[in-house]
Amino acid sequence: MNLIAKAKPKDYKSSVKPIWCPGCGHFSVLNAVTKAFAALSIEKDDTVLVSGIGCSSRLPAYVDSYGFHGVHGRGLAVAQGLKVARPDLTVLALGGDGDGFSIGGNHFIHACRRNVNITYIAMDNEVYGMTKGQASPTTAADWDHSKLTPHGPGVRPFKPAALALASGAPWIARGYSGNPNQVARLIAEAIEHPGFSFVHVLSQCITFCPEQTDWKAVVREREAPPLVDADEAASLFHHEDGFQTGVLYSAARNAWPPERTGAASTDLTGGFKV
Amino acid sequence: MTGKQLSIAITGAGGAGVISVGELLLQASAKEGGRGLLRKAFGPQIRGGESAALLKLTETERYTPANEYDLLLAFDWNNFSRFGDEIRLVPGAVVICEEKSDPPEEVLAAQPNLIRLPMAQLASSAHADGRVNMFALGLLGKLLGLPGDSLSQLAQQKLKNKPEAYREAASTCITSGVKNAPDMVLSVPAPGEPGAWYISGNQAAGLGALEAGVRFVAAYPITPASDVLEWMAGGLEKLNGDLVQAEDELAAINMTIGAAFGGVPSFTATSGPGLALMTESIGLAVASETPVTILNVMRGGPSTGIPTKSEQSDLDIALHGLHGDAPHLVLAPLDIADCVYTSAWAVTLAQSLQTAAIVLSDQFIGQSTAVISEPKRCAPAVLAEQEQDNSYLRYRLTESGVSTLAAPGDAEQRFTADGLEHNEKGTPSARDDDHQRQLEKRARKLSDHDYGDAWARIEGRGTVALVCFGSASAAVSEAAEILSGQGISACTVSLRLLAPLQQVRLQAALANCDRVFVVEQNHSGQLFRYLRSMMDFKQPVHRYSRAGPVPLSGHDIAAAVAQESKP
Numbered sequence: 001m002n003l004i005a006k007a008k009p010k011d012y013k014s015s016v017k018p019i020w021c022p023g024c025g026h027f028s029v030l031n032a033v034t035k036a037f038a039a040l041s042i043e044k045d046d047t048v049l050v051s052g053i054g055c056s057s058r059l060p061a062y063v064d065s066y067g068f069h070g071v072h073g074r075g076l077a078v079a080q081g082l083k084v085a086r087p088d089l090t091v092l093a094l095g096g097d098g099d100g101f102s103i104g105g106n107h108f109i110h111a112c113r114r115n116v117n118i119t120y121i122a123m124d125n126e127v128y129g130m131t132k133g134q135a136s137p138t139t140a141a142d143w144d145h146s147k148l149t150p151h152g153p154g155v156r157p158f159k160p161a162a163l164a165l166a167s168g169a170p171w172i173a174r175g176y177s178g179n180p181n182q183v184a185r186l187i188a189e190a191i192e193h194p195g196f197s198f199v200h201v202l203s204q205c206i207t208f209c210p211e212q213t214d215w216k217a218v219v220r221e222r223e224a225p226p227l228v229d230a231d232e233a234a235s236l237f238h239h240e241d242g243f244q245t246g247v248l249y250s251a252a253r254n255a256w257p258p259e260r261t262g263a264a265s266t267d268l269t270g271g272f273k274v
Numbered sequence: 275m276t277g278k279q280l281s282i283a284i285t286g287a288g289g290a291g292v293i294s295v296g297e298l299l300l301q302a303s304a305k306e307g308g309r310g311l312l313r314k315a316f317g318p319q320i321r322g323g324e325s326a327a328l329l330k331l332t333e334t335e336r337y338t339p340a341n342e343y344d345l346l347l348a349f350d351w352n353n354f355s356r357f358g359d360e361i362r363l364v365p366g367a368v369v370i371c372e373e374k375s376d377p378p379e380e381v382l383a384a385q386p387n388l389i390r391l392p393m394a395q396l397a398s399s400a401h402a403d404g405r406v407n408m409f410a411l412g413l414l415g416k417l418l419g420l421p422g423d424s425l426s427q428l429a430q431q432k433l434k435n436k437p438e439a440y441r442e443a444a445s446t447c448i449t450s451g452v453k454n455a456p457d458m459v460l461s462v463p464a465p466g467e468p469g470a471w472y473i474s475g476n477q478a479a480g481l482g483a484l485e486a487g488v489r490f491v492a493a494y495p496i497t498p499a500s501d502v503l504e505w506m507a508g509g510l511e512k513l514n515g516d517l518v519q520a521e522d523e524l525a526a527i528n529m530t531i532g533a534a535f536g537g538v539p540s541f542t543a544t545s546g547p548g549l550a551l552m553t554e555s556i557g558l559a560v561a562s563e564t565p566v567t568i569l570n571v572m573r574g575g576p577s578t579g580i581p582t583k584s585e586q587s588d589l590d591i592a593l594h595g596l597h598g599d600a601p602h603l604v605l606a607p608l609d610i611a612d613c614v615y616t617s618a619w620a621v622t623l624a625q626s627l628q629t630a631a632i633v634l635s636d637q638f639i640g641q642s643t644a645v646i647s648e649p650k651r652c653a654p655a656v657l658a659e660q661e662q663d664n665s666y667l668r669y670r671l672t673e674s675g676v677s678t679l680a681a682p683g684d685a686e687q688r689f690t691a692d693g694l695e696h697n698e699k700g701t702p703s704a705r706d707d708d709h710q711r712q713l714e715k716r717a718r719k720l721s722d723h724d725y726g727d728a729w730a731r732i733e734g735r736g737t738v739a740l741v742c743f744g745s746a747s748a749a750v751s752e753a754a755e756i757l758s759g760q761g762i763s764a765c766t767v768s769l770r771l772l773a774p775l776q777q778v779r780l781q782a783a784l785a786n787c788d789r790v791f792v793v794e795q796n797h798s799g800q801l802f803r804y805l806r807s808m809m810d811f812k813q814p815v816h817r818y819s820r821a822g823p824v825p826l827s828g829h830d831i832a833a834a835v836a837q838e839s840k841p
């Protein structure tokens with residue numbers, strides 16, 4: 001194995017050049033991932049980044065680890081299958097708000113419930129960037145910048161943290177692409193959490209949602225330890241404005257599956273013999 | 275040769291224990307060296323619908339469903355009638371029913387040897403908790419010459435988790451059934467070699483997969499594939515493998531792909547609607563060159579169709595359902611025993627060729643149980659040596675088209691697998707040259723592989739060829755035998771490997787035939803169309819396709835062939 005002494009974030013970058021627009025929040029998330037890996041001296045050969053489809057889902061190719069860039073919405077399923085089959089690996093799933101909360105919404109709620117020991121980073125810019133600016137499940141009801149929904153989507157946006165909590169996620173954090181050091185810290189903590197950890201990153205799309213540059217005025221660190229009580233967390237997630245960052249909820253729950261117990265017998269055919 | 279056969283139908287309400295009677299009779303017969311097939315037929319209801327155990331005792335292991343029944347035991351006539359024309363009787367068949375019940379017209383038309391017995395009353399007077407199905411077991415066992423204590427022992431084994439009183443009642447009722455059996459002896463097929471197995475096609479397919487090295491399964495329950503998964507759950511636990519019940523088939527196939535990317539041979543099982551949901555991601559397995567095996571236990575379609583009954587109508591989607599140019603493997607087991615071989619072969623090919631393999635089993639062979647000689651096994655995959663240099667290219671353009679497959683944890687071979695078109699390294703690329711080369715590579719590795727002799731089972735010689743795939747094999751070989759009795763010599767070609775189609779080998783197999791019949795259990799002639807689109811036949815090609823749910827009949831096939839073959 002290739003132990004990296006005094007790992008630096010840049011050691012974890014691959015040679016592939018990102019396709020993202022200048023000013024995209026995802027650059028910060030990429031930097032945060034490599035910073036977190038360096039902070040934990042993560043083994044490149046034992047780490048896998050899995051993603052679906054969308055701007056943010058391109059991230060695995062930009063990191064020098066193993067990666068799997070699958071189809072739209074199914075990154076979490078790939079990541080869970082991989083981790084169950086190979087519990088020795090560090091597995092992260094990444095994607096955007098459309099990938100994770102719309103087409104992959106069912107996998108998101110079941111991943112929260114199943115609690116496999118992986119980290120899921122949702123890079124939420126409230127828009128479908130790769131298909132050129134349509135509303136996503138986290139877009140405000142009155143956002144009327146898309147020709148597809150000229151009067152706005154007209155429906156309430158998802159609250160990803162509340163959805164995660166209701167689905168049983170034991171560890172929920174929120175970060176902001178404008179503060180990559182904080183996101184790096186959250187990702188490192190998420191990787192160390194022994195179960196499903198959900199990092200919701202507000203990652204701005206200045207191309208289709210230039211108004212998101214205003215986020216920096218409202219985003220703030222939540223000055224309190226993570227909530228451990230699900231009722232209190234539910235109340236927080238339902239009443240807040242969605243711009244508080246930090247580890248918001250952390251509960252003790254055993255990850256799934258439990259450790260393998262060892263083979264009792266390897267005889268497969270005995271039961272068939274007359 | 276077919277040898278002597280005895281076909282028995284037992285019908286009743288779902289949950290009445292009809293299937294248990296069939297299973298225990300076949301197991302008891304197997305203990306005496308007997309051979310036979312138990313087909314299970316259900317209505318769509320889980321409890322309270324109709325249920326039939328369709329048992330065929332034989333001297334050979336060529337298991338076609340019975341066309342006509344020598345013996346019918348009907349617990350009631352309402353449920354019998356729900357099977358419509360699926361259960362036909364031979365003239366003079368033995369029919370056993372309740373004392374005060376009147377058989378329907380279609381039963382009386384066979385002029386049966388009608389035996390009316392107060393079965394329910396005899397069962398409840400034998401034991402307060404007595405059940406009529408155990409009474410029937412004793413009765414039928416006696417008619418078949420099976421030892422009563424063997425039936426009792428097997429019943430005790432089956433009921434081992436039930437309360438003591440329940441087991442006691444079963445034994446008492448079996449004894450009462452034996453005692454009250456009509457005084458007649460049925461002509462039972464001669465026993466075969468001892469050392470047989472008692473196994474369903476679904477279990478056999480699961481066994482083949484595990485023996486070929488599968489250690490991860492993710493799946494979503496669906497009829498008639500769930501019992502594959504139920505058997506594999508126990509098997510995987512023994513082998514320190516994992517089975518995940520996924521939230522849907524989209525997750526199931528993607529979890530399977532994820533585990534396979536981790537280097538663990540992986541498998542999923544489903545049926546038509548589930549296969550439809552999986553197709554996008556099967557394309558991902560093809561593009562990312564991740565080996566996965568998908569067992570599709572076919573049922574009546576389209577849409578929800580007839581979930582509990584058999585049909586061979588998913589050939590089109592298995593062959594052509596993926597978007598883009600996505601070469602992959604399609605195989606079909608030919609019978610229950612062959613489910614072990616073909617399932618293992620599919621896993622082996624998927625692993626060696628780094629692609630997706632779809633295996634087309636069906637409800638008939640999947641949910642039928644048979645007594646078989648120890649099944650033939652498939653040799654395990656021989657995988658290429660790992661590259662150990664620093665110039666690792668995941669999608670290297672090799673001569674064979676197969677590149678070295680590294681897995682996470684392997685030192686210094688890091689790559690990102692991608693469903694986006696990519697270059698040799700795996701970096702996404704929309705360039706024309708990368709696309710052409712990677713498409714060609716993925717096609718070449720399948721088309722250039724030598725699949726050996728296992729691509730088909732070829733039997734007999736003749737001027738007429740009967741070509742089929744999967745479970746149609748037994749009916750087709752029965753048809754060939756019937757035709758031979760009529761002076762028409764026929765050979766049979768049962769395709770085990772459907773894609774890539776082995777055209778050259780198939781042409782050679784048909785070289786001496788002046789007429790070809792393509793036989794399949796679906797409405798539109800899917801295999802017929804496929805073969806005609808892929809090859810030029812030098813002889814006339816006829817189509818015999820009949821949709822399910824009634825099983826293909828060797829007699830009907832032979833009659834159609836004889837009709838066409840008249841000078």
